[in-house]
Amino acid sequence: MNTTAAQLSNFFKVRIPQLDSRVVVTVLRQLALPLLGMLAFLFLWSATAQNIDTSLGKFPGPSAVIEQFDALYSEHQRSREKERAFYQRQQERNAERVAADPAYQPKIRAYTGKETFIDQISTSLVTVMCGFLLAVVIAVPLGIAIGLSKSLNSAINPIVQIFKPVSPLAWLPLVTMVVSALYTSPEPLIAKSFLNSLITVTLCCLWPMVINTAVGVAGIDQDLVNVSKVLRLSALRHVRRIVLPASVPMIFTGMRLSLGVAWMVLIAAEMLAQNPGLGKFVWDEFQNGSSDSLARIMAAVLVIGFIGFLLDRGMLMLQRLVSWDKAVS
Amino acid sequence: MSVLLDISHIDMEFPTPRGNFTALRDVDLKIQQGEFVSLIGHSGCGKSTVLNVVAGLYQATRGGVILNGREVTEPGPERAVVFQNHSLLPWLTAYENVELAVRQVFGKSKSKAEMRAWIEHNLALVHMSHAMHKRPGEISGGMKQRVGIARALAMQPQVLLMDEPFGALDALTRAHMQDSLMEIQAELRNTIIMITHDVDEAVLLSDRIVMMTNGPAATIGEILSVELERPRDRLALADNPQYNQYRAQVLKFLHERHSKPDVPVKKKAAPASAHATPAWTSGHTAKAVGDAA
Ligand SMILES: Nc1ncnc2c1ncn2[C@@H]1O[C@H](COP(=O)(O)OP(=O)(O)O)[C@@H](O)[C@H]1O
Ligand SMILES: [Mg+2]
Numbered sequence A: 001m002n003t004t005a006a007q008l009s010n011f012f013k014v015r016i017p018q019l020d021s022r023v024v025v026t027v028l029r030q031l032a033l034p035l036l037g038m039l040a041f042l043f044l045w046s047a048t049a050q051n052i053d054t055s056l057g058k059f060p061g062p063s064a065v066i067e068q069f070d071a072l073y074s075e076h077q078r079s080r081e082k083e084r085a086f087y088q089r090q091q092e093r094n095a096e097r098v099a100a101d102p103a104y105q106p107k108i109r110a111y112t113g114k115e116t117f118i119d120q121i122s123t124s125l126v127t128v129m130c131g132f133l134l135a136v137v138i139a140v141p142l143g144i145a146i147g148l149s150k151s152l153n154s155a156i157n158p159i160v161q162i163f164k165p166v167s168p169l170a171w172l173p174l175v176t177m178v179v180s181a182l183y184t185s186p187e188p189l190i191a192k193s194f195l196n197s198l199i200t201v202t203l204c205c206l207w208p209m210v211i212n213t214a215v216g217v218a219g220i221d222q223d224l225v226n227v228s229k230v231l232r233l234s235a236l237r238h239v240r241r242i243v244l245p246a247s248v249p250m251i252f253t254g255m256r257l258s259l260g261v262a263w264m265v266l267i268a269a270e271m272l273a274q275n276p277g278l279g280k281f282v283w284d285e286f287q288n289g290s291s292d293s294l295a296r297i298m299a300a301v302l303v304i305g306f307i308g309f310l311l312d313r314g315m316l317m318l319q320r321l322v323s324w325d326k327a328v329s
Numbered sequence B: 001m002s003v004l005l006d007i008s009h010i011d012m013e014f015p016t017p018r019g020n021f022t023a024l025r026d027v028d029l030k031i032q033q034g035e036f037v038s039l040i041g042h043s044g045c046g047k048s049t050v051l052n053v054v055a056g057l058y059q060a061t062r063g064g065v066i067l068n069g070r071e072v073t074e075p076g077p078e079r080a081v082v083f084q085n086h087s088l089l090p091w092l093t094a095y096e097n098v099e100l101a102v103r104q105v106f107g108k109s110k111s112k113a114e115m116r117a118w119i120e121h122n123l124a125l126v127h128m129s130h131a132m133h134k135r136p137g138e139i140s141g142g143m144k145q146r147v148g149i150a151r152a153l154a155m156q157p158q159v160l161l162m163d164e165p166f167g168a169l170d171a172l173t174r175a176h177m178q179d180s181l182m183e184i185q186a187e188l189r190n191t192i193i194m195i196t197h198d199v200d201e202a203v204l205l206s207d208r209i210v211m212m213t214n215g216p217a218a219t220i221g222e223i224l225s226v227e228l229e230r231p232r233d234r235l236a237l238a239d240n241p242q243y244n245q246y247r248a249q250v251l252k253f254l255h256e257r258h259s260k261p262d263v264p265v266k267k268k269a270a271p272a273s274a275h276a277t278p279a280w281t282s283g284h285t286a287k288a289v290g291d292a293a
Helices: A002-012 A020-050 A062-100 A117-148 A150-163 A168-182 A192-218 A222-230 A235-273 A278-288 A293-322 B047-055 B094-106 B112-125 B141-154 B171-188 B199-205 B241-259 B264-269 B271-292
Strands: B003-016 B019-032 B036-040 B062-067 B079-082 B159-163 B191-196 B208-212 B220-225
Touching: A020 A062, A062 A117, A062 A293, A117 A150, A117 A192, A117 A235, A117 A278, A117 A293, A150 A192, A168 A192, A168 A235, A192 A235, A222 A235, A222 B079, A235 A278, A235 A293, A278 A293, B003 B047, B003 B191, B019 B047, B019 B062, B019 B191, B019 B220, B036 B047, B036 B199, B047 B079, B047 B159, B047 B191, B079 B141, B094 B112, B094 B141, B112 B141, B141 B159, B141 B171, B171 B199, B191 B199, B199 B241, B208 B241, B220 B241
Parallel strands: B036 B191, B036 B208, B079 B159, B159 B191
Antiparallel strands: B003 B019, B003 B062, B208 B220
């Protein structure tokens, strides 16, 4: 690799300081190779796409997908414009009415346009975060309790093991029915569909966190537990000062796994239940069956993947920030 | 001087899948206020078990431990422990590790400023002032052990229990730590029980060396009073005939105990292995002596 660097510096006729051979290697590995991989993938994709004929035309290649990204974005902008115009019209009308009759109480009706791709993305993001946070709030205390108490572990472990592998699609009908039965306020503050997606996500991403937290808590170094005993820390202080920090690395491992599960589950649940979100977008396009549909679905697939990746990175960064154990990858 | 700690005829049995395992039988020892006692014995004989019973982390099956006239039933900060592997909380700095202990022990009796001064005083005592805001992951093994000692000292324990505190350190660091410990001991006159497998360390530091027989059912074999004047200087002692006599006495005990295990039953039951056992153990003993030298 050193010779490569030397050759490169000769080639460019620049003086590269000594350390730079390592920099070149790093740049090569971290930038050039991923880029190369990406290019190869794009090439293979467009080559294969050409040869797949579907009932909706040829399978979309990269350029068709990019076109659709563009179209989806301008659709979104147009929709926003319409929305703004809608509210402006209302305000003008209300102002006129108030001017004519000062006793008039102005009313604002909400805009009810079709959700755009961008709207669906934000709906999905909000849903996944809410479902995930709810799961964290339940799973971490539960995991700590299970990790601390052997009897509780024996009691709850079978339930966890049985529910862990359940697919979201199996939960969904039950959740939907239960939510409809129990959540019967006439003017719902939160949409039922949102609750359905959220609870399904929570149910599915609870288990990795419970298991990892419990394993982390049960595996705390006996010496540290002994320190706590010698200091006579109260149960609460023991949990707060010893147990929780000691198991933070494992809790985060569980959280990362869970967030990944949550994102996958959410898309599936949205598709199946036609709840607003990216999953519904995909399903609607599939039902729509226009010549652009496949390219739009492909665009959604890429966005779903990219968001999943960002969520994972985000958790990792949070883990690095919070955890004392710097050896996380 | 008065008896501070009375380890009174303790037996310790551990339940195992193949019936109870008797680790200790009738361990009986009285320790005076301000005394430095070492426990020495072969690995696995039951030294840590004795210490854990005194700490209250284990409950003796028979007999008991009496500290200042009160029976020990659970762990507590008046019997501070320095563990072999420092056992600092890795997410806290040196200062915060000591602080956790100080807050717990003196939270009601000392003001914030007093606690701060007390924490810093104890870290200074073990020469750790310069690195007190570093985390365990950022300091060397010796430094971690110093912080562990500072944490224990900061609890102002009636008895300080140390389980092979320097066992994981290299020889040079260990010598430094022993000197530090002697300095601190000269100043504070703590009552200390220290486990060691290092003969020189035992002779250098102790007022009495308690030699334990091999397990199972280990007990106290011999007790050696070390009457060397303090302060002790390791270099001067090297040529001191009395020092060397003490050393030889401990070595002889350990050697004899290891070459003639106190389990004659086994010899009868399995004569084939009777030959193999001494050969293996004598090799091992030679190594242990080499370690100690
Ligand atoms: N919690 C325990 N359960 C079962 N056996 C134990 C336990 N702790 C120690 N022992 C056994 O007791 C004996 C003495 O152990 P220990 O006190 O750790 O020895 P030492 O510290 O002298 O090396 C060993 O044979 C060990 O296997
Ligand atoms: Mg031990």
